[in-house]
Amino acid sequence: MVRGGDCVGWRRRAAHVFWGASLVEAGALSSPLRGRVMGLRFDRKVTFLTSVVEKSDAGEMEAVSWQEGRKAWASYTPVSDGERLRAAAVEQKAEARFVVRWSKALALITGENRLRFEGADWHITGIKEVGRRRGLEISAWKIHKAGS
The missing domain is CATH 2.40.10.270 (Bacteriophage SPP1 head-tail adaptor protein)
Structure with a gap:
């Protein structure tokens, strides 16, 4: 069962892996889909x-x-x-x-x-x-x- 918070957390973890933790924590990226x-x-x-x-x-x-x-x-x-x-x-x-x-x-x-x-x-x-x-x-x- 997926709860709303789990989905957002998964997206944030994927962004950490894909873009690097420093960019996500700095607020430069909220998810890998930004700009689309x-x-x-x-x-x-x-x-x-x-x-x-x-x-x-x-x-x-x-x-x-x-x-x-x-x-x-x-x-x-x-x-x-x-x-x-x-x-x-x-x-x-x-x-x-x-x-x-x-x-x-x-x-x-x-x-x-x-x-x-x-x-x-x-x-x-x-x-x-x-x-x-x-x-x-x-x-x-x-x-x-x-x-x-």
């Missing part, structure tokens, strides 16, 4: 962009530029060719999924925003919450290199 959520590595830096809008001559609001906003660590996964084929995608464009940790600020991101990753801007096509406020999965396709 849902089995993903958040090892890519992304920047969310917000549009700067102005009124056009026709009287419509129009995006004239993109301003850098919130930055976050993300997990990056390109969409596979098989998945694109099953979705009957015809256009040749780079598609990917980004997963970021959930926060109040990032929960406000919508399809009106863009994402900058590795020097390219990405158009956000979908956002869904993963788990109960554990993360946000963002589907996007590459638009162009930033600044061009």
Whole structure:
């Protein structure tokens, strides 16, 4: 029979063996899974962009530029060719999924925003919450290199 305390104690003992006792006791690591959520590595830096809008001559609001906003660590996964084929995608464009940790600020991101990753801007096509406020999965396709 496993009690809650035993499970935590086992994880701490495993961290001592894997990382070394000094790091765990110093509080640098609480477990060997630190830095991972849902089995993903958040090892890519992304920047969310917000549009700067102005009124056009026709009287419509129009995006004239993109301003850098919130930055976050993300997990990056390109969409596979098989998945694109099953979705009957015809256009040749780079598609990917980004997963970021959930926060109040990032929960406000919508399809009106863009994402900058590795020097390219990405158009956000979908956002869904993963788990109960554990993360946000963002589907996007590459638009162009930033600044061009």
